Amino acid sequence: MLCLLIQLWVSVRDRHHNDVxxxxxxxxxxxxxxxxxxxxxxxxxxxxxxxxxxxxxxxxxxxxxxxxxxxxxDIEMPANSAMGVIIAVTGTAMAFGLTWYMWWLVILSAMVTLVAIIARGYVRKTTRTIPGxxxxxxxxxxxxxxxxxxxxxxxxxxxxxxxxxxxxxxxxxxx
Amino acid sequence: MTTTTKIHPGHTDQARPRAHHPGLNLGPAHQESEDTREEMVFGFWVFMMSDLIVFGLLFATYVTMLGGTAGGPGPSDLFELKSAFIETMLLLISSFTFGMASLALKYRSDRKVLVAWLLVTLLLGLGFLAHELYDFHKMFTEGGVPSRSGFLSAFFSLVPLHGLHVIGACIWLIALLGQIAVHRLDPPTKTGLMRLAILWHFLDVVWIGIFSLVYLGGIV
Known part of the structure; x- marks a missing residue:
């Protein structure tokens, strides 16, 4: 973990020096x-x-x-979506809850996940075009x-x- | 939709012929849905096949566990043919009504008929679930709990997983009814309905397997 932080720090510090x-x-x-x-x-x-x-x-x-x-x-790219962040948070919370038998957390994160998935189904603007x-x-x-x-x-x-x-x-x- | 020309990365040949996917195709009257349906419906078929592997494994587990009752209640003590038959009928009819909904989607511009068939399908699905839960409750009172024996563990891995799928399909159906209300029948709603149809019929097929192998096989 410390080495990871050192690597991050060095990378940020030397970003102009190593710019290619x-x-x-x-x-x-x-x-x-x-x-x-x-x-x-x-x-x-x-x-x-x-x-x-x-x-x-x-x-x-x-x-x-x-x-x-x-x-x-023109290039068509996927539009930004909060789904990745939501699933990352609820997935982590659910795994944590399952590990420590915190059932309220499991149910809560499952419900949030379900609502997010259903809400995502209503989104129609899923792509964004970068002009040529x-x-x-x-x-x-x-x-x-x-x-x-x-x-x-x-x-x-x-x-x-x-x-x-x-x-x-x-x-x-x-x- | 914007009117600018879009070139999808990776799609260099825009004029490639449209391939049909297995099952009901919406056809030329739904041209605006054609662009997405091929990939989305095909992708869902692939998911369905992988799901089928899971059920195949659980069927195999169940069959090998048939003798492992550990002195507890066995198939003939716990299963009732009449109850399983009612559940089968509910699910079979729901598959038929979903078929009618698909036909309404393809041939009618009026949403009312489609929504009516979907609601009937939903009610039949919920009826199936209620009946199945009642069955499980009865099994529990007779000592048929998952932890009792290997046979019961295998049973409760296989049959409630199918029930869980039906719950998911019902939630999806409700979500799609909401999408029809909000977005009318736009292409994403149409392809959503076509994918749900595949799941619904697939669950029917799996249930036929469960009815034949688990219930009929268990009682005979």
Whole structure:
């Protein structure tokens, strides 16, 4: 628990020092490195098409990484909902009640869960649309950041100069 | 619904043909419900199959526990065919009335007929539950409690679990009646009714298994 808190504290303290918004600090091979860090909630502006294993490395080798798609369609995302938090609280309370034979707590949390589930059935707005323009702005800002960033080779990966963009494979270290 | 074009992540081929799911399909008159029903109803079928595995396991447990009465009351001491038959009839008729409700949903624009059939179904479901609880109460007074023997533990794992499902289905039905009142028959209400129909008929099928294996098998 203490180590967890220390880790959290160090992560928050060094967040600017270790910022790698470009998203690819370790010259990664697969698609999770092919978007910004932190990524937008929809991960990719358009669904990437994959033609090989290690798709991102293949893109980088062909110089096709960090492309701007021709068009940015609207993206439909799940709308925010309190259900996750409610179930987390009632689930924990119910498990606690069952462990310690606190039946009033078990019944109470079961009832709250049931009411929440029924109420959820009445919700009709379960999705939210992110306009294509917003997606475009977000993506172009990231691409601009990629352009402005100086690539680093493997020898400097662990230094502060690493802002998340490795040098292309042909010039870099042995892959 | 907004009028902007939406592209669902992962759905690149918007023009794919609509697959039909098992059971009653609403058909072309309910085009606006078509978009969601395929995934939602299919998902519910998958859940139903996993639920069936649970019942299958409990049936198997029950059969292996038949001899384990530990000197306590056995099937022929506790079960009454007449009572089980009444429960079977209540549930079978409720399945029929739910079928009528599904047909009303598909072919009638008037909500009254649909709601009437749903209310009849609900009453029959509640009648079944009342009768079953009365049966359990009678078994308790005759010493047939779950802790008495392995046989009774298996019985009370299997049959009340079915009853619990019926309670859940009744609550769901009431919630859907509320949704019909609030949202009219919009696509989510329609797919909700179709999924509840699957659950309702499924519970009927499981009860047929219970009636044949537990009650008929126990008395013969």
């Amino acid at each position: 918004f470009v998203g690819d600090p370790w010259d990664g091979r697969s698609l999770e490195w092919a978007t910004s860090s932190p990524p937008p909630e929809y991960n990719f502006p358009v669904i990437p098409e994959v033609f090989s294993r290690d798709a991102f490395m293949a893109e980088k080798e062909q110089g096709k990484a960090y492309q701007v798609p021709d068009e940015f369609p 323009d917003e997606v475009r702005r977000t993506h172009l800002a990231w691409i601009e950041c990629v352009r402005r960033t100086t690539p680093v080779d493997r020898s400097k990966e662990q230094t502060r100069e690493n802002r998340g963009l490795p040098v292309p494979p042909v010039e870099g270290a042995v892959q």
